Amino acid sequence: MAVLSRILKSYIVQPGKQVALDTAFIAKKLIRSVGKAAWIAGTSFIVLYVPLFMVTDREQQINDLESQQAALLGTGPARPALN
Incomplete structure (x- = not known):
């Protein structure tokens, strides 16, 4: 044991x-920083893009419904108004 x-x-x-202790310390700080960045990116995505996807999906559903109604009534698809 003395040896x-x-x-x-x-x-x-x-x-x-x-060196091993310093490396472990730096690795912990790096992992913590990456975790914070991932949290910020994830919450920003949810706040900014999910509502946009919901509106886009709703618009697509409305367009599909209008196309189905136009097909049932025998008229052509409604053209968007050009401004």
């Missing part, structure tokens, strides 16, 4: 241990 403790305290092992 092992001397090896662990040697001038060769100490810098390696310090």
Whole structure:
């Protein structure tokens, strides 16, 4: 056991241990930062784009319904008004 403790305290092992500790510390900070960025991106997507997708889907459903009604009545599809 004394040999092992001397090896662990040697001038060769100490810098390696310090590098490992520093690397672990930096990795933790990096993971935390990536997690925060992912949270911000995810919530921004939900707030900004989901309502847009819902409106686009609703418009598509209305257009489909109008096309079906026009087909049943025998008239051509309604043309959008040009301004």
